[in-house]
Amino acid sequence: MATDFNSVTLIGRLTADPVSKYLPSGSAVAEFSIANNYYVSSKNATEVNYFDVVAFGKMAETVSKYLTKGKQVAVMGTLRQERWQDKDTNTARSKVRIIMQSMQMLGTSANAASGMDTAYSLSASSGNVDLGSFEDDDEVPF
Template identity: 45%
Template sequence: MADINHVVLVGRLTRDAELKYTQGGSPVCKFSLAINRRRKNGEEWGEEAHYFDIVLWGKQGEALNQYLIKGKQVAIEGELRQNRWEQDGQSRSKVEIVANNIQLLGSGSGNGQQAKSGIQGSYQRSNAPSAYQARQNIPQQQDDGYDPDFDNANFDTIPF
């Protein structure tokens, strides 16, 4: 049986997304998602928050960056990726979720910005345009799921 690496999360952004570019010119959008989990501790119910770092590569990151703002509820579909590097002679690693599909759900926490007006839709990494792409006139990309800039990226040189 083949290995499976599939993640689906629904949560709220903990900060505005950051859009940057690799030295090769590939866009990379990063943000963090908070997921609340209810659990019973003794006789009382409480919530505990879990935080996940999300990475969105390519044109979809550029297109959605303006809508990915603190407090916005989104659904993420993607896969786990582990980055490894050495710092000060010690091995380090970090697990991130590389998003393949994002659904914009409810409105954000609302401070009057146009981007927080409750725009709903999704952006999928596929060759078929989604309804969101058609409404936003986002140019379609040909994507076979392979991003050579990601596989060959030297994460020590990305300035963030």
């Protein structure tokens, strides 16, 4: 029997500040949307897709603390379709969201006088933030 694969990686900018809340268990939840630009050659234009993202636990706390509207972020996770019945129209509705498993905050640090880009990454499995510097030296290590 074949195994299905559900994985998504996107880079985009937050369309608004994250919305944070806590579950009855005390676990944090952060929800936000990112705008992802893509080029359509037949139209010779750039268009935008919008994706809703949900983070849980320590990752949600980090999202709430460090991400703001306009911040560029790389999001890795899985897609989850939510289905419900609209109470007003009695029609079936659905929505696909990204359940974030890891992220990398992209952009220039406020303290980076040298112009060096700084990247921060967080993984759901480790729960730790990697505050290392990122230098793009255009060299492939193999």
